[in-house]
Amino acid sequence: MSGASARLLKLFEGHRLTPTQRRIAHCMVRRADDAPFLSSVELAELAGVSQPSVTRFAVALGFDGYPALRRHLREWQPAVAADGAGEGRDGGADGRNAYQQAVHAEIENLRQLAAQLADPAPIAEAGRLLAASRPLPVLGLRAAAAQARGFAYFAAKVHPDVRLLDEGGSMLADRVDAAARAGASALLCFALPRHPRETADALEHARGAGLRIVTVADSAFAPVVRPGDLLLPAAVGTALSFDTACAPMLLGRVLLEAMCDELPDAQARLEEFDARAAERGLFVE
Incomplete structure (x- = not known):
């Protein structure tokens, strides 16, 4: 270069x-x-x-x-x-070269995340909120849909009722309401740029329904975050044509671990899943 x-x-x-x-x-x-x-x-x-x-x-x-x-x-x-x-x-x-610089920029994002996790209190609090919510709605639209989907996939192995909200539209508010009526007390949101207006609207609706919002966002200044939310920031990479989200993905897995720590039957559920998977031959070993 x-x-x-x-x-x-x-x-x-x-x-x-x-x-x-x-x-x-x-x-x-x-x-x-x-x-x-x-x-x-x-x-x-x-x-x-x-x-x-x-x-x-x-x-x-x-x-x-x-x-x-x-x-x-x-x-x-x-x-x-x-x-x-x-x-x-x-x-x-x-x-x-430009590709290497993009990778090194993402490595720096991970270093910043590691430094941030020196204080585990916010993650621990988020883990308690998510573990206690039955059901647990997980929101992520457009660029953040993959993060929400990945979290929900693994969370469903240890949490009894995970509800993925990865599509917008007029039914999104209905699904938030349904989760609140079923007993949800918290909602996990992955919010990545560019931030869809539907995400902001859905979060406002969830707050109005009495849900506590836990948000994994690209920065502390993400436009969808409001005072009272539990914000967990993780920077995205911007060196390529489209954002890279290694740090938000890893933070989601850390949050999943914290939630597992608050679920006393998490290990038993995992072992049960592994046994069923073996019986059905789900995976090529």
């Missing part, structure tokens, strides 16, 4: 970009040496997006428009030339 590519990646870090905007960003990284001289129309054609998308991309980075972004890139030229003097052909100053 050239010095220009590395500087572009740093420019894009920390900005919440849409998939279209990330496509533009990746195009600029691939054409880093040419990027300061491309018109918005040329960049749009190279990235396969519309010209207005390029303008919105520049504004998302904090510039008044694309011309201001291009001027900023041109101002880098002397510094980029100096940076390139000490770099290898295949990597930046650290020798990593």
